[in-house]
Amino acid sequence: MSTAFAGPRAVRCPTCADQFPWIDQGTVSVYDETRTAYDEVDVNGLEPVKRADLLRRGYRRCPNPSADMPEHYLPATWGDYADPLAIGLVGLTSSGKTHLLTAMIREAHRGGLLPYGVQVRPLDFVRHNSFKQTFIGPFERGVELPGTGSDVVDAADILLLRAGGQVRPLMFFDVNGEDLKNYDVRSRAGRFVLSVNAAIFVHGAEEVRNDAGSGENPTFELSIERILNRPMLSDIPVSIALTKADRLRYVPPADRWLRRAEPNFAWRDVRAESRDVYAYLYRSGAIASLAPYESFSRCSLHFVSASGGDAVHAERGRSSGVFPRGIRPLRVLDPLISLLSMTGFLRVPEAERMGRW
Ligand SMILES: Nc1nc2c(ncn2[C@@H]2O[C@H](COP(=O)(O)OP(=O)(O)O)[C@@H](O)[C@H]2O)c(=O)[nH]1
Ligand SMILES: [Mg+2]
Ligand SMILES: [Zn+2]
DSSP states (O other), X not given: OHHHHHXXXXXXXXXXXXXXXXXXXXXXXXXXXXXXXEEEEEXXXXXXXXXXXXXXXXXXXXXXXXXXSOOOEEETTGGGSOOOEEEEEEEOTTSSHHHHHHHHHHHHHTXXXXXXXXXXXXXXXXXXXXXXXXXXXXXXXXXXXXXXXXXXXXXXXXXXXXXXTEEEEEEEEEEEXXXXXXXXXXXXXXXXXXXXXXXXXXXXXXXXXXXXXXXXXHHHHHXXXXXXXXXXXXXXXXXXXXXXXXXXXXXTTHHXXXXXXXXXXXXXXXXXXXXXXXXHHHHTTOGGGGHHHHHSSSEEEEEOBSSSSOOBOSSTTXXXXXXXXXXXXXXXXXXXXXXXXXXXXXXXXXXXXTTOO
């Protein structure tokens, strides 16, 4: 039989990005919330119903072949699903990655993809609860999220997408542009970069100033250049998210898109918005932020806003700021919807032409 030769399936861990063969070991680790610890349970002798239940909510310790991470666990069902769709969020520190990631995941859990026939549920409850507590909760209360430092973080939350008989895990990695300048392919950051199969390049709109600031950011531009030079990434679909677009709410043509509540879905609209974002970035002098458009064969561009407005800081540089009128995410799912259609997960009319303008 062919399966005898194929051997166990190789999976990639969402925490350390190592690849390893997925072999059924007959044990499952169960998470104990009160002790925040995992207990290994032998499921071999168990009746099928009990065994299936433990597998569904259980975990498995990652062998982490590179041995460069503290002990960590994967959902016991990880090996049952198709290879995850791993999206890298690439951008400079403070471009708005963390807020955008939080707003997107929150919106997806609130049914924001249902109009496109995509159902979403968390794949890993421990991870999901921790993400809710640390990010979604404070964000909903209008608290500015803390900076995440410079390292590539692991998958914040893993979503299980279902659409038209397809099931696929979706995860995002926060990839700090500066970290990629000197990364080694054997490092954790390098492994993450190798595993992404789509990317969102995040560019934050500057605060509107009266002086003719160029909006250029040399560090951002340099790191994008380096990322684009990785040959294995050149053929993935990408989108450019011009975030903090709430700062452009009175600036045409951004205003027109921000007033639209519905995400773009039709190829025509995605193309029209992409042209407007392109023109805006070009005119504001942020030429290098357009590099992904020039370098990848499929790219869509979007105006988005995670918070809907600027945070206010009581004391500069001290505690977190607050969003005084609460948060109002605008069009945050658009970059994701485009990527889902460009990767073929979402069957939209004219999907073949999406991102090729
Ligand atoms: N006006 C506005 N500010 C934002 C938005 N998203 C993030 N910010 C601000 O931008 C700064 C950096 O955001 P953060 O998400 O931490 O950026 P990261 O370093 O790329 O993860 C913070 O001061 C946020 O208050 C947005 O959608 N609109
Ligand atoms: Mg961050
Ligand atoms: Zn791992």
